[in-house]
Amino acid sequence: MHDSLKIVLTGAPGCGKGTQARILREKFGLCHLSTGEMLRAYAKENTPLGRALKVALDKGEFATDEMIVEMVSQRIEQKDCEKGFILDGFQRTLPQAEALEKILKEKKLNLDAAIEIQVPDEIIMERILGRYTCASCGEGYHDKNLQPKIYGVCDKCGGTEFVRRADDNRQTVKNRLINYRALTYPTIPYFEKLGLLHCVDGTGSIEATAKKIAEILDMIITAEKK
Numbered sequence: 001m002h003d004s005l006k007i008v009l010t011g012a013p014g015c016g017k018g019t020q021a022r023i024l025r026e027k028f029g030l031c032h033l034s035t036g037e038m039l040r041a042y043a044k045e046n047t048p049l050g051r052a053l054k055v056a057l058d059k060g061e062f063a064t065d066e067m068i069v070e071m072v073s074q075r076i077e078q079k080d081c082e083k084g085f086i087l088d089g090f091q092r093t094l095p096q097a098e099a100l101e102k103i104l105k106e107k108k109l110n111l112d113a114a115i116e117i118q119v120p121d122e123i124i125m126e127r128i129l130g131r132y133t134c135a136s137c138g139e140g141y142h143d144k145n146l147q148p149k150i151y152g153v154c155d156k157c158g159g160t161e162f163v164r165r166a167d168d169n170r171q172t173v174k175n176r177l178i179n180y181r182a183l184t185y186p187t188i189p190y191f192e193k194l195g196l197l198h199c200v201d202g203t204g205s206i207e208a209t210a211k212k213i214a215e216i217l218d219m220i221i222t223a224e225k226k
């Protein structure tokens with residue numbers, strides 16, 4: 001097992017970053033850092049910041065770069081990140097991409113790869129509007145593509161309550177896609193220039209996409225050992 005891979009997973013909302021990050025966490029023993037999950041946890045708190053974040057997230061608006069950069073910078077310091085990490089949802093803007101390079105430099109760390117999962121918008125809308133998760137363990141399901149084996153019972157933990165994200169509605173997804181195209185997509189050439197970009201077709205099954213990503217990471221690990 002490789003002990004210090006550091007990768008960015010990027011791509012439009014609903015392209016499968018979270019799902020793939022959870023698979024990579026198991027396969028490569030990496031820490032999964034999802035800025036979306038961190039923000040949703042803050043947004044549950046009844047504090048001025050929590051309430052402001054909830055309003056922004058429900059509309060599909062981004063949190064500020066300053067807050068996100070500080071949050072990620074502190075999180076990377078924690079012990080569990082020493083084994084390597086997957087950044088899921090960070091960078092979302094060019095200033096965040098630049099800040100990431102600076103943070104890693106200060107901590108004497110190098111990014112190994114930025115993987116873009118490519119999925120067209122029509123597929124994204126269908127994927128996001130149908131997805132839901134087990135309220136107990138977070139296992140992901142989909143109305144059409146991936147239902148629990150027993151109706152209403154989570155395959156993984158037996159839980160019987162399921163939840164949908166508040167921002168997984170048509171209007172908010174439209175906003176999230178607009179923000180992705182305007183602010184996040186322009187960060188892709190940044191990674192390309194650094195020689196770190198790998199593009200993966202994310203329209204196939206979860207397993208097929210996971211296999212392609214694992215092949216890229218295996219290649220990187222082999223090259224680093226030489």
Ligand code: AMP
Pocket residue numbers: 013014034035036037039056057060061062063064068088089090091092093096167176
């Ligand atoms: P995700 O779980 O990655 O789909 O993120 C959910 C929401 O959290 C996004 O639609 C944004 O509103 C917010 N968010 C997540 N990551 C970032 C980030 N790096 N910068 C700004 N906002 C973010």
